[in-house]
Amino acid sequence: MILHDFLPSGNGYKIRLMCACLGLKITLKEYDITQGETHTPSFLAMNPNGKIPVLELDDGQCLSESNAVLLYLAEQYKSALLPTDPILRAKVYKWLFWEQYSHEPNIASPRFWLTHNAMTELKERMLPDRIQQGHAALKQMDTTLATHAFLVGDSITLADICLFPYTHVAEEGGAYQLSEYPNILRWIRDIEALDWFIPITQA
Numbered sequence: 001m002i003l004h005d006f007l008p009s010g011n012g013y014k015i016r017l018m019c020a021c022l023g024l025k026i027t028l029k030e031y032d033i034t035q036g037e038t039h040t041p042s043f044l045a046m047n048p049n050g051k052i053p054v055l056e057l058d059d060g061q062c063l064s065e066s067n068a069v070l071l072y073l074a075e076q077y078k079s080a081l082l083p084t085d086p087i088l089r090a091k092v093y094k095w096l097f098w099e100q101y102s103h104e105p106n107i108a109s110p111r112f113w114l115t116h117n118a119m120t121e122l123k124e125r126m127l128p129d130r131i132q133q134g135h136a137a138l139k140q141m142d143t144t145l146a147t148h149a150f151l152v153g154d155s156i157t158l159a160d161i162c163l164f165p166y167t168h169v170a171e172e173g174g175a176y177q178l179s180e181y182p183n184i185l186r187w188i189r190d191i192e193a194l195d196w197f198i199p200i201t202q203a
């Protein structure tokens with residue numbers, strides 16, 4: 001399988017972490033998203049949305065949207081990261097959908113604007129509201145992690161694989177201080193201690 005990716009991307013890192021957990025070997029093909037490299041005709045043929053990550057399967061089929069790719073990998077390789085119990089599975093889905101609406105736009109986007117010189121006047125105006133909502137998202141995670149080892153109970157699931165990447169680098173860019181969220185810090189340390197863990201800089 002080929003992962004079309006950009007190493008600093010948390011969305012790409014979700015897939016890299018999942019493959020590390022499953023022990024799957026992937027070939028990484030990197031794109032510089034700051035130079036529009038995901039908007040070429042050949043890239044758009046794989047993902048008309050012009051965004052990494054894209055997982056290209058061995059038969060040439062291409063999957064995009066990081067959380068859809070996580071679900072594909074979990075189902076394809078029958079991973080315990082996606083519980084079979086319908087209630088637990090719905091709780092995992094909840095965090096995956098929540099991540100895209102309440103976490104990623106408020107934590108990942110400001111990190112990218114601030115660390116990749118991508119700030120515009122419009123984004124400058126949006127920033128305070130995004131940061132306020134980002135704190136609300138981190139608070140929700142911290143509250144959950146105060147009483148549970150992981151986001152869905154006491155075992156790691158796809159919800160943690162999905163939320164770890166942008167949460168653990170939330171401080172990059174200076175918008176957030178994770179010391180305000182001690183339960184998140186404990187959870188980050190626990191995930192980093194797993195024997196299959198790889199850092200964001202690694203494929």
Ligand SMILES: N[C@@H](CCC(=O)N[C@@H](CS)C(=O)NCC(=O)O)C(=O)O
Binds near residue numbers: 006010038051067
């Ligand atoms: N919802 C998508 C978001 C993907 C996304 O935002 N990718 C960014 C990098 S993290 C990208 O490729 N941006 C390049 C562009 O929009 O031109 C997912 O979860 O995969």
